[in-house]
Amino acid sequence: NAGVTQTPKFQVLKTGQSMTLQCAQDMNHEYMSWYRQDPGMGLRLIHYSVGAGITDQGEVPNGYNVSRSTTEDFPLRLLSAAPSQTSVYFCASSRAGDSYGYTFGSGTRLTVV
Amino acid sequence: DQQVKQNSPSLSVQEGRISILNCDYTNSMFDYFLWYKKYPAEGPTFLISISSIKDKNEDGRFTVFLNKSAKHLSLHIVPSQPGDSAVYFCAATTGGYQKVTFGTGTKLQVIP
Numbered sequence: 740n741a742g743v744t745q746t747p748k749f750q751v752l753k754t755g756q757s758m759t760l761q762c763a764q765d766m767n768h769e770y771m772s773w774y775r776q777d778p779g780m781g782l783r784l785i786h787y788s789v790g791a792g793i794t795d796q797g798e799v800p801n802g803y804n805v806s807r808s809t810t811e812d813f814p815l816r817l818l819s820a821a822p823s824q825t826s827v828y829f830c831a832s833s834r835a836g837d838s839y840g841y842t843f844g845s846g847t848r849l850t851v852v
Numbered sequence: 853d854q855q856v857k858q859n860s861p862s863l864s865v866q867e868g869r870i871s872i873l874n875c876d877y878t879n880s881m882f883d884y885f886l887w888y889k890k891y892p893a894e895g896p897t898f899l900i901s902i903s904s905i906k907d908k909n910e911d912g913r914f915t916v917f918l919n920k921s922a923k924h925l926s927l928h929i930v931p932s933q934p935g936d937s938a939v940y941f942c943a944a945t946t947g948g949y950q951k952v953t954f955g956t957g958t959k960l961q962v963i964p
Contacts, residue, residue: 743895770950772951772952774954779861779956780956781856781858781941781954781955781956781957782896782941782943782954782957783954784951784952784953784954787950787951789950795951797951798953829895829896831895838884838901838903839898839901840886840888840898840901840943840945840952841898841952842898843895843896843897844895845893845894845895846893846894846895
C-alpha cells in the first residue's frame with residue numbers, strides 16, 4: 740500500500756498564480772483532510788471531507804478550494820497564491836470511526852514569492 | 853481561538869529519564885484525544901489515543917493521562933530514548949473523528 744501520496748513535494752509560485760496540490764489515498768478511507776503547518780502555529784485544518792461529494796471548511800479555508808469527486812482523491816486548489824500561503828501542506832485520510840486517527844502524507848512544501 | 857494548546861514549545865530530557873508533554877484544551881465537546889509524533893520532512897504519525905471515558909491509556913513506553921475536569925492531558929514517555937526526539941502534537945476530536953484539531957506542538961530532544 741502506498742498510503743497517502745502527495746504531489747508535488749516542493750513548489751515555488753509567484754504571487755497571483757494558481758495551482759493544485761494533489762492528494763491520493765489507496766486505503767479506501769472515507770475521511771480526508773488538508774492541514775497547513777506553520778512555525779508556532781501547529782497544524783491548522785483547511786478543509787475536510789467525510790466522503791465523495793461532501794466537503795466542509797476547517798479553521799483557515801480562505802484562499803483555498805477543494806472538491807472530492809472520488810473516494811481516493813482530494814485535491815487542494817490555491818486560487819490566487821499569496822505570500823501568506825507559504826507553508827507546508829499535509830493531506831491526511833482516515834477510516835470512518837477509526838480511533839487511530841488520520842494517516843498523513845509526507846507533505847508539500849510551498850513557497851510563494 | 854486555539855482550542856488545543858501546548859504551552860511548551862520545547863523540552864530537553866536525558867536518555868533513560870521520563871519525558872512529560874502537556875496539553876490543554878478549551879472545547880468541552882472534545883471526547884477523543886490523540887498524540888502524534890513528527891520527524892523533520894515527514895508527515896505526523898499516530899502514537900497513542902484516549903477516549904474521554906478513560907483517564908489513562910498505556911502502550912509500551914507511552915502513557916497518556918486525561919484530566920477532564922481540568923481539560924488537561926499529558927503524554928509520559930518512560931524511559932526516553934534518543935529516537936524519541938521529534939515534535940509531538942496533541943490533537944482532539946468529537947464524535948466520529950471527522951474533524952481533528954491539533955495543538956502547536958512540543959519539540960522533544962532526548963540527550964544521550
